Amino acid sequence: MHYVAIATQPLDVQALYNKLVDPQFGGIVTFIGTVRQWTAQVETTAIEYTAYTEMAVKEMTKLAAEVEAKGANVVIVHRVGHLALADEAVFVGVAAAHRAEAFDWCEYLINTVKERVPIWKKEFDTDKVRWGGPK
């Protein structure tokens, strides 16, 4: 099974994790991205995420279905709206039969989400506002 969403409310980590659990699959790897305070010398105070929601869901669904077809349960949920420090921005979870593939597939998914899903961050740093964060 797979579940993907753009969420306007805080992510419920336990509920998303529960969707992955399955007696077929003994290894569950999750990646959760949170709002980090420091990037080198830049201090972040908040992040506003926006999405091209319909297309983002389509892209996440393609990715999730691709990994599901290898033999996995997949959850991909990205938050939009105003996030404070340490708030969860993204949850990517993979349940697979064995742990090595669960790690590989989860890392592939978050890397690909960051490359090609139309979601943007506007980062409120103490010195200025940055689209996409420090380069």
Next chain:
Amino acid sequence: MHYVAIATQPLDVQALYNKLVDPQFGGIVTFIGTVRQWTAQVETTAIEYTAYTEMAVKEMTKLAAEVEAKGANVVIVHRVGHLALADEAVFVGVAAAHRAEAFDWCEYLINTVKERVPIWKKEFDTDKVRWGGPK
């Protein structure tokens, strides 16, 4: 910070995840091992985990401290007792500044826990009982 334990009660995934969250660390990777029903042709119905508890905690603490020193929050908790299908046997979580290191360190930790922490499984399969599971 790090937190390690041998747990005699079901793992509370949300509570263990919460220990990892930290505005310093934007990437949180967790591995959760659950009781899997099928291993090739072998069907498992339950697993009994036992531990040399004091030494297991010492070994897990060494591992957690080693990764914490690189710049991370670390949680390692292993369940003991009688587990049913899909029950959580182990939770390993790493929060780090960046996702690549969180993935690497989490995978290193679960691999090393499986190699050297004195915990044993007695697997109740439909054909027979196996110490350590199918080889």
Next chain:
Amino acid sequence: MFTVKLFAVLAEQVAQNEVQLPLKTPITAATVKQAMAKKFPQTTPVLTDCLVAVNQTFVTDESFQPEEVREVALIPPVSGG
């Protein structure tokens, strides 16, 4: 005229979430960017790094007839996660 959706820095630069642009046939990623640059020259530097989505799919060299196009969007460099 076609409605072109804008996001993030691009929406901010023109203070609109969508704009009406004339697009020559056949429609390609290049014709969308050219029409945007012509109407809003201030977006030219950002447009260089933008992708184009037609019907919610990224396009590069594909070309479309007007009747095939239900939705067009300009996609600044993504930064989710």
Next chain:
Amino acid sequence: MFTVKLFAVLAEQVAQNEVQLPLKTPITAATVKQAMAKKFPQTTPVLTDCLVAVNQTFVTDESFQPEEVREVALIPPVSGG
């Protein structure tokens, strides 16, 4: 006599969680395994794959005087996770 802790398949084979064994000085992983094999010959195949922990630390070639030894354990191949 020393108390030696047993776990998992090894504990099951002798139906005890710990046994009393005489250990020659200096005490090493080898002397612990030899004493176990002598008293419980049926454990010999499993002992080949066991590790020895002294004071809750894995030992291989280290040797100990009796007064240094607070706790000895035989560790069958681990299978947590």
